[in-house]
Amino acid sequence: MTYVPSEIEKKWQKKWAEARVAEVDLSAPGKKFYMLNMFPYPSGDLHVGHGRNYILGDALYRSFRMRGRVALNPMGWDAFGLPAENAAIKRGIHPRQWTVGNIARMKLQFARWGILYDWSKELASCEPEYYRWNQWLFLQLYKRGLAYRGKAPVNWCPADQTVLANEQVVDGRCERCGSEVVQRELEQWFLKITDYADRLDAGLDTLEHWPEKVKLMQRNWIGRSVGADVEFAVPATGGSIRIFTTRPDTIYGATFMVLAPEHPIVAALIADHPQRADIEQWIAGVRNQSNLERQEAGKEGRFTGKFAINPFTDEEIPIWLGNFVLMQYGTGAIMAVPGHDERDFEFAQQYGLPIRRVVDGGELPYVDKENGVAVNSPLIDGLKFPEAIDKIIDEIERRGIGKGMVRYRLRDWLISRQRYWGTPIPMLYCATCGIVPVPEEQLPVRLPLDVPFTGREGNPLAKDERFVNTVCPKCGGAARRETDTMDTFVDSSWYYARFISAGDDTKIFDSRLVNRWLPVDQYIGGIEHAILHLLYARFITRTLHDMGLVDFEEPFASLFNQGMIIKEGFRTAAGQWIPLDDVEIRDEAPVRKSTGEPLSAEMAKMSKSQFNVVPPDELIARYGADTERVYTLFIAPPEKEAAWSDEGVVGAHRFLNRVWNMTMAAVDVAPSPQLVRKTHQTIDAVTRRFDRFELNTAISALMELSNAIGDAPQAPRESVRVLLQLLHPFAPHITEELWQMLGGEGFILTSSWPVADPALMQEDVVIIAVQVNGKLRGQVEVANPPAEADVLAAVKENANVQRWVEGKQVVKTIYVPGKLVNVVVK
Ligand SMILES: [Zn+2]
Numbered sequence: 112m113t114y115v116p117s118e119i120e121k122k123w124q125k126k127w128a129e130a131r132v133a134e135v136d137l138s139a140p141g142k143k144f145y146m147l148n149m150f151p152y153p154s155g156d157l158h159v160g161h162g163r164n165y166i167l168g169d170a171l172y173r174s175f176r177m178r179g180r181v182a183l184n185p186m187g188w189d190a191f192g193l194p195a196e197n198a199a200i201k202r203g204i205h206p207r208q209w210t211v212g213n214i215a216r217m218k219l220q221f222a223r224w225g226i227l228y229d230w231s232k233e234l235a236s237c238e239p240e241y242y243r244w245n246q247w248l249f250l251q252l253y254k255r256g257l258a259y260r261g262k263a264p265v266n267w268c269p270a271d272q273t274v275l276a277n278e279q280v281v282d283g284r285c286e287r288c289g290s291e292v293v294q295r296e297l298e299q300w301f302l303k304i305t306d307y308a309d310r311l312d313a314g315l316d317t318l319e320h321w322p323e324k325v326k327l328m329q330r331n332w333i334g335r336s337v338g339a340d341v342e343f344a345v346p347a348t349g350g351s352i353r354i355f356t357t358r359p360d361t362i363y364g365a366t367f368m369v370l371a372p373e374h375p376i377v378a379a380l381i382a383d384h385p386q387r388a389d390i391e392q393w394i395a396g397v398r399n400q401s402n403l404e405r406q407e408a409g410k411e412g413r414f415t416g417k418f419a420i421n422p423f424t425d426e427e428i429p430i431w432l433g434n435f436v437l438m439q440y441g442t443g444a445i446m447a448v449p450g451h452d453e454r455d456f457e458f459a460q461q462y463g464l465p466i467r468r469v470v471d472g473g474e475l476p477y478v479d480k481e482n483g484v485a486v487n488s489p490l491i492d493g494l495k496f497p498e499a500i501d502k503i504i505d506e507i508e509r510r511g512i513g514k515g516m517v518r519y520r521l522r523d524w525l526i527s528r529q530r531y532w533g534t535p536i537p538m539l540y541c542a543t544c545g546i547v548p549v550p551e552e553q554l555p556v557r558l559p560l561d562v563p564f565t566g567r568e569g570n571p572l573a574k575d576e577r578f579v580n581t582v583c584p585k586c587g588g589a590a591r592r593e594t595d596t597m598d599t600f601v602d603s604s605w606y607y608a609r610f611i612s613a614g615d616d617t618k619i620f621d622s623r624l625v626n627r628w629l630p631v632d633q634y635i636g637g638i639e640h641a642i643l644h645l646l647y648a649r650f651i652t653r654t655l656h657d658m659g660l661v662d663f664e665e666p667f668a669s670l671f672n673q674g675m676i677i678k679e680g681f682r683t684a685a686g687q688w689i690p691l692d693d694v695e696i697r698d699e700a701p702v703r704k705s706t707g708e709p710l711s712a713e714m715a716k717m718s719k720s721q722f723n724v725v726p727p728d729e730l731i732a733r734y735g736a737d738t739e740r741v742y743t744l745f746i747a748p749p750e751k752e753a754a755w756s757d758e759g760v761v762g763a764h765r766f767l768n769r770v771w772n773m774t775m776a777a778v779d780v781a782p783s784p785q786l787v788r789k790t791h792q793t794i795d796a797v798t799r800r801f802d803r804f805e806l807n808t809a810i811s812a813l814m815e816l817s818n819a820i821g822d823a824p825q826a827p828r829e830s831v832r833v834l835l836q837l838l839h840p841f842a843p844h845i846t847e848e849l850w851q852m853l854g855g856e857g858f859i860l861t862s863s864w865p866v867a868d869p870a871l872m873q874e875d876v877v878i879i880a881v882q883v884n885g886k887l888r889g890q891v892e893v894a895n896p897p898a899e900a901d902v903l904a905a906v907k908e909n910a911n912v913q914r915w916v917e918g919k920q921v922v923k924t925i926y927v928p929g930k931l932v933n934v935v936v937k
């Protein structure tokens with residue numbers, strides 16, 4: 112019999128589905144393992160780069176299951192959002208139809224890869240069964256003062272009369288019609304994540320199994336800074352301006368002040384300015400830029416004509432407006448210390464403002480806080496950080512002009528979207544009662560599906576009178592519904608808990624079961640979610656904790672970010688991408704093999720942004736899903752970027768063929784002691800490598816074992832069985848088929864993972880390095896485990912070593928058990 116993947120793969124996919132092997136009874140006894148891939152946006156086609164992510168999760172799931180864990184691996188769909196609206200507009204179909212079709216295609220692809228999900232717990236965020244609880248959660252947050260209404264700017268296209276998402280604004284213009292986009296202030300809904308800033312920051316310290324890089328990105332995003340708030344009096348208005356600084360020790364060097372152009376005091380400051388109109392025009396221009404554009408625009412400022420008093424020097428210092436000061440950070444006002452801050456220094460030079468040294472050290476701007484000593488600062492002269500800071504803060508507090516302060520860069524979460532395809536925010540507006548939450552028993556507020564959906568002229572919800580007009584539950588009068596929908600990050604902030612109670616229409620989830628199954632043991636997803644998704648999930652979990660619904664604060668115990676799969680190639684002059692298989696080098700330059708066309712000198716990388724790098728369908732039709740799985744996991748460590756190679760695929764296929772043929776020829780003979788040892792060493796290596804995500808080297812170990820079995824005169828069934836079990840997580844179909852042929856009982860998936868016997872792993876002999884005066888001079892081979900006396904005797908007999916010792920006096924001999932002997936001579 113030859114190995115024909117297409118025949119066996121469909122068969123086993125069907126058998127797994129019929130036996131519902133992946134369905135978990137959440138009350139079953141045993142040690143749980145919750146494996147979760149970030150639920151995908153149902154965009155339709157999946158390519159091999161996506162496959163890496165899901166295949167990795169499936170391999171881990173299968174291995175933990177075989178190792179006796181009650182393992183859960185659910186899947187769902189992050190199904191609301193802008194791309195569905197855009198695709199629907201383009202194709203003239205409803206977003207729901209597009210979404211549902213894509214879900215069906217992706218499920219089929221998952222099945223073809225042999226991925227086992229517990230589909231009995233499937234969920235899709237666009238279904239009322241799910242978003243109802245999104246709305247319920249919003250109402251709980253509202254009750255606790257964690258959801259509130261406030262003003263925030265939106266991108267507005269005056270031609271289309273619609274709000275645009277940031278991605279729809281290209282170079283300040285509407286992506287669709289090219290009109291100049293303006294900023295509009297709208298009343299919108301926020302979630303008060305800033306109340307949790309300190310807990311979200313401190314909690315990062317408890318996440319031992321998260322990549323350091325992700326924790327750092329979160330920490331920077333939260334942006335905890337320690338410093339002081341200080342009031343600077345403004346004699347012209349009789350008021351004051353509050354600044355926040357992380358360097359209160361440099362306050363004697365504050366020679367001017369800079370405000371964000373949108374600071375509320377600006378209007379009063381420039382009211383009598385002779386160039387007021389010019390300044391206002393400049394402010395409007397700055398306000399229309401995004402924060403990023405402002406940062407990239409270069410520093411620019413305007414003098415207000417007014418002065419503040421530096422409370423420590425009592426000098427009058429000019430108050431400027433600067434595009435680089437953002438209202439969202441700190442207080443929207445800074446004291447500028449150009450001697451000790453790069454940004455302030457640049458601004459001072461540009462506008463000829465005074466620069467003063469207040470910290471002793473190198474050339475200005477001197478920013479080394481740890482090593483400088485305060486100078487020109489009467490109260491703290493000669494003091495170093497942090498004493499200097501403490502003393503200044505004491506004085507600020509004594510004089511009642513401010514206080515020590517911790518501030519965060521994190522802002523509240525704006526969740527309102529003026530879009531159709533999302534969860535309706537369950538709030539009403541009544542002329543008599545004001546803002547009224549929809550009563551919980553009236554949930555879900557259903558998203559009407561039969562609205563005219565054109566993507567133009569704003570959100571169709573706002574025009575659907577049947578949706579908008581309703582009755583106030585408080586007074587019985589007429590009320591209007593909120594027509595904004597929720598940011599889809601709300602949907603994904605708690606879905607991992609809903610899998611536990613996916614079908615329950617009486618509550619958001621069963622707390623007892625959720626407390627058993629969460630946190631997720633292994634969460635896998637792309638690095639692009641390092642900040643927002645993970646931060647929002649951590650925030651919402653803390654709110655659920657504070658509501659008494661869960662007893663943990665961190666939703667994901669261990670996080671893994673898989674690397675991208677790229678395909679290397681070259682480009683033609685016209686920009687067409689040519690894969691390496693069709694490239695050859697002639698006269699030291701790359702040309703296209705099939706046409707002889709010259710190609711770009713530089714190698715190009717094709718990544719997931721260019722869709723369908725390698726369509727999995729073709730690959731599976733030719734080699735089978737098991738080959739794709741083995742190759743994908745073998746190509747590189749899973750966290751690293753990996754270059755796809757068609758030759759590598761062939762190599763993986765050859766390996767599986769060898770396993771197939773070996774199993775066909777296997778007989779009932781006892782394996783040699785060497786093969787027994789190799790088998791136990793491989794069990795040990797593969798098991799450890801699973802725990803460390805070293806799946807590529809786990810496969811190498813399996814290839815070595817298969818070579819060792821191949822080297823035996825006859826392949827012993829006992830050894831082949833172990834090989835198949837260890838290989839199962841990587842190549843599930845072929846191993847099920849071969850397991851059955853060997854007479855294995857039930858699914859190989861439900862067989863028990865082999866256990867390594869340390870006694871059988873031991874080599875007969877061990878090689879120990881010998882140094883003379885720290886330099887490697889030879890090695891000795893002794894029986895394993897090595898006895899010290901045997902080792903030293905072997906060293907004495909070793910001619911190589913003795914040459915270096917001869918005629919010298921041995922001062923001492925150091926033995927590092929099992930590893931090394933160092934003979935010290937003089
Ligand atoms: Zn437009």
Ligand SMILES: [Zn+2]
Binds near residue numbers: 542543545583585586
């Ligand atoms: Zn009312």
